[in-house]
Amino acid sequence: MTTMTIAKAINEGLRATLAANPKSLLMGEDIGPLGGVYRVTDGLIGEFGPDRVVDTPLAESGIIGTAIGLALRGYSPVCEIQFDGFVFPGFNQITTQLAKIHSRSSGNLSVPVVIRIPYGGGIGSIEHHSESPEALFAHTAGLRIITPSNPHDAYWMIQQAVECKDPVIIFEPKRRYWLKGDVDVQGPGPSEDPFKAHVLREGTDATVVAYGPLVPVALAAANAAEEDGRSLEVIDLRSISPIDFDTVTASVRKTGRLIVAHEAPTFGGVGGEIAARISERAFHSLEAPVIRVGGFHMPYPVAKVEEDYLPDIDRILEALDRALSY
Amino acid sequence: MGTHLPSTEFDGTAVDDQREADAEAVLGEPAAHMVQLLGPDGKLGADPVFSNYADKLTPEALRGLYADMAAIRRFDVEATALQRQGQLALWVPLTGQEAAQIGSGRASQPQDYIFPTYREHGVALTRNVDLAELLRQFRGVSNGGWNPKDTNFHLYTLVLAAQTLHAVGYAMGIQRDQKLAAATGAAGKEPDAAVIAYFGDGASSEGDVHESMVFASSYNAPVVFFCQNNHWAISVPSNVQTRVPLSNRAKGYGFPGIRVDGNDVIAVHAVTEWALEHARRGKGPVLIEAFTYRVGAHTTADDPTKYRESAEEDAWRAKDPLARLEKYLSAEGLADDAFFAKVKADGDELAAYVRRTAHDLEDPDIRQSFANVYAEAHPLVAEELAWFEEYSAGFAGEEESAGQAAKAGH
Ligand SMILES: Cc1ncc(C[n+]2csc(CCOP(=O)(O)OP(=O)(O)O)c2C)c(N)n1
Numbered sequence: 038m039t040t041m042t043i044a045k046a047i048n049e050g051l052r053a054t055l056a057a058n059p060k061s062l063l064m065g066e067d068i069g070p071l072g073g074v075y076r077v078t079d080g081l082i083g084e085f086g087p088d089r090v091v092d093t094p095l096a097e098s099g100i101i102g103t104a105i106g107l108a109l110r111g112y113s114p115v116c117e118i119q120f121d122g123f124v125f126p127g128f129n130q131i132t133t134q135l136a137k138i139h140s141r142s143s144g145n146l147s148v149p150v151v152i153r154i155p156y157g158g159g160i161g162s163i164e165h166h167s168e169s170p171e172a173l174f175a176h177t178a179g180l181r182i183i184t185p186s187n188p189h190d191a192y193w194m195i196q197q198a199v200e201c202k203d204p205v206i207i208f209e210p211k212r213r214y215w216l217k218g219d220v221d222v223q224g225p226g227p228s229e230d231p232f233k234a235h236v237l238r239e240g241t242d243a244t245v246v247a248y249g250p251l252v253p254v255a256l257a258a259a260n261a262a263e264e265d266g267r268s269l270e271v272i273d274l275r276s277i278s279p280i281d282f283d284t285v286t287a288s289v290r291k292t293g294r295l296i297v298a299h300e301a302p303t304f305g306g307v308g309g310e311i312a313a314r315i316s317e318r319a320f321h322s323l324e325a326p327v328i329r330v331g332g333f334h335m336p337y338p339v340a341k342v343e344e345d346y347l348p349d350i351d352r353i354l355e356a357l358d359r360a361l362s363y
Numbered sequence: 364m365g366t367h368l369p370s371t372e373f374d375g376t377a378v379d380d381q382r383e384a385d386a387e388a389v390l391g392e393p394a395a396h397m398v399q400l401l402g403p404d405g406k407l408g409a410d411p412v413f414s415n416y417a418d419k420l421t422p423e424a425l426r427g428l429y430a431d432m433a434a435i436r437r438f439d440v441e442a443t444a445l446q447r448q449g450q451l452a453l454w455v456p457l458t459g460q461e462a463a464q465i466g467s468g469r470a471s472q473p474q475d476y477i478f479p480t481y482r483e484h485g486v487a488l489t490r491n492v493d494l495a496e497l498l499r500q501f502r503g504v505s506n507g508g509w510n511p512k513d514t515n516f517h518l519y520t521l522v523l524a525a526q527t528l529h530a531v532g533y534a535m536g537i538q539r540d541q542k543l544a545a546a547t548g549a550a551g552k553e554p555d556a557a558v559i560a561y562f563g564d565g566a567s568s569e570g571d572v573h574e575s576m577v578f579a580s581s582y583n584a585p586v587v588f589f590c591q592n593n594h595w596a597i598s599v600p601s602n603v604q605t606r607v608p609l610s611n612r613a614k615g616y617g618f619p620g621i622r623v624d625g626n627d628v629i630a631v632h633a634v635t636e637w638a639l640e641h642a643r644r645g646k647g648p649v650l651i652e653a654f655t656y657r658v659g660a661h662t663t664a665d666d667p668t669k670y671r672e673s674a675e676e677d678a679w680r681a682k683d684p685l686a687r688l689e690k691y692l693s694a695e696g697l698a699d700d701a702f703f704a705k706v707k708a709d710g711d712e713l714a715a716y717v718r719r720t721a722h723d724l725e726d727p728d729i730r731q732s733f734a735n736v737y738a739e740a741h742p743l744v745a746e747e748l749a750w751f752e753e754y755s756a757g758f759a760g761e762e763e764s765a766g767q768a769a770k771a772g773h
Contacts, residue, residue, distance in 0.1 A: 066599065071665075074597070092603060095523060095565040095596050095599065099570070126524075163453055304743055339732070
């Protein structure tokens with residue numbers, strides 16, 4: 038066991054990947070000598086050289102598009118998008134090309150491109166640096182989407198993503214980059230399924246499903262609820278596409294109530310998909326409608342009011358009150 | 364110019380020939396040629412085309428250029444300090460780029476419309492944007508901060524290169540207005556207008572820049588592309604974005620490209636004035652590459668020691684845009700010590716005003732964000748706002764009773 042931050046864990050995961058897989062390479066803006074704007078790739082160019090850690094021209098479509106070509110040629114590119122809000126010049130390549138090449142080629146071609154996107158708010162930044170666009174990608178078939186909430190997952194998930202034959206997007210919770218935790222660098226290791234949800238805390242009164250930056254919030258809410266004599270089960274979803282509905286269903290069968298929390302706007306978000314599925318799968322177990330806690334239907338607001346926007350402990354507890362009032 | 368490709372129905376169109384001839388006349392061999400009038404030594408040189416424009420600058424105008432550059436540099440220092448004091452979330456400094464910005468901004472006319480990126484504080488000054496308002500975005504109280512309609516200075520754009528297409532579209536709008544005015548006999552009532560689109564050497568790699576130049580050329584839009592090549596895109600040097608002078612790219616789109624010494628405010632002013640006239644006269648787009656340098660960090664969150672040598676910074680400091688104009692003004696007897704002292708005092712006053720006003724910029728209420736999502740009422744927003752009001756009201760009650768309890772305890 039080693040203790041490290043999420044940022045460091047991804048750095049170490051990338052280092053392990055670059056060392057183990059000679060065909061892996063990193064591409065992105067400022068990821069070389071600067072080590073990325075969050076320093077997640079710090080030191081890697083020194084170790085692996087500029088052919089393996091490529092400072093690209095400033096062009097997201099160019100980064101994703103050439104990564105697709107490299108993947109077709111047998112390479113495993115890991116692309117860094119600098120911030121959530123800047124993925125969109127590359128959106129076309131991701132959704133019309135990357136996601137579809139496997140099916141379009143009747144399975145003959147695969148494009149194991151990994152795209153790392155720092156996402157989410159809470160860092161007091163300016164426009165386009167705090168968004169949660171995961172639903173836009175989750176809606177596109179052909180992509181896999183994962184999001185670690187702790188250093189151990191961060192370390193392993195990046196390596197598993199590179200091993201995966203499909204394109205994988207890793208949404209990295211940027212306000213948790215500095216969150217420290219234990220990483221077991223020996224195991225459970227790559228054999229653990231990165232697309233499976235984890236029950237982080239058992240409970241009996243309601244289930245809270247969260248992912249990425251909101252996992253610590255959900256855990257804190259569960260602690261607060263416990264003081265009021267309420268027992269919350271907390272699930273870290275880990276994978277947004279596919280979603281591990283079995284784990285969520287089993288939990289809801291036990292607790293009878295479900296709250297889904299994410300930073301992205303509630304409307305049209307991942308929470309809606311979970312609510313609908315669980316209503317279908319566990320209708321008779323539900324004692325209350327599934328309640329979603331999320332961002333509002335507005336462009337991510339300015340930093341001075343983001344606290345009113347971001348779901349916090351109280352918003353989850355309020356949802357719990359509602360769920361329990363049925 | 365020379366031979367056309369062996370194609371098509373476009374062969375021999377007068378417009379294309381004229382545009383190519385224009386480009387040739389200005390460019391010569393563009394890569395080899397960088398327009399410079401005022402050298403780092405403060406001596407004024409000559410240029411066959413652009414000296415005519417420089418000659419129009421009165422002593423007063425020259426002093427104005429200096430005063431603007433000094434003011435914006437002082438502002439930059441102040442904003443950096445405000446960021447360090449935690450008053451701003453982030454600051455994007457412009458030191459080193461004063462001549463590129465003041466020269467081009469002062470060359471524009473009020474009817475011209477400017478699309479900046481996020482570092483054009485100097486251009487903002489020339490367009491009379493209140494610099495304290497400009498800090499709203501960086502303080503995190505607004506995603507804009509000023510009304511572009513007041514100054515024809517558009518909001519800052521953070522998604523790189525997106526605004527270059529908006530600029531071309533706006534310019535196409537100007538063309539249509541002109542046609543309509545001609546048809547209704549209103550022509551000549553409004554002065555002809557052009558558009559300037561600012562972007563960086565890094566942003567020049569984005570696909571939107573390419574598409575904007577294709578559109579501008581195809582429709583002969585009155586737009587001036589103004590690329591500030593400050594040599595770095597955060598940590599990535601400009602040779603990763605391009606292996607030829609950026610100004611040379613214009614030729615591929617069929618319009619003139621000019622590289623100008625971006626630390627020479629007189630040359631920048633002259634070249635931009637020429638380009639805007641060219642555009643306003645219906646002769647189509649121009650690309651200007653202002654060859655300059657970002658002396659400090661990319662933003663207050665950046666650390667240039669990680670990727671570049673301080674010797675490089677020093678070499679560029681020696682080409683400082685303010686120092687060279689100061690030398691010229693002094694040597695020619697166009698400005699005396701009293702003038703420079705006044706500029707300094709004005710700068711301090713501006714800084715004090717900005718510091719005062721920035722502190723006072725009020726934090727918004729998230730209700731404003733609900734209010735501005737759509738121009739017209741929207742049921743989902745109304746529902747969420749109602750939820751938010753009810754939810755917050757619950758806390759207000761709690762706080763009140765907590766407060767009362769506290770009072771009762773005393
Ligand atoms: C589409 C997009 N990708 C990435 C970024 C992050 N980013 C902000 S500024 C910058 C460098 C820009 O360099 P350049 O265009 O040369 O302008 P400069 O800041 O040097 O004036 C980057 C990569 C962004 N804002 N937009």
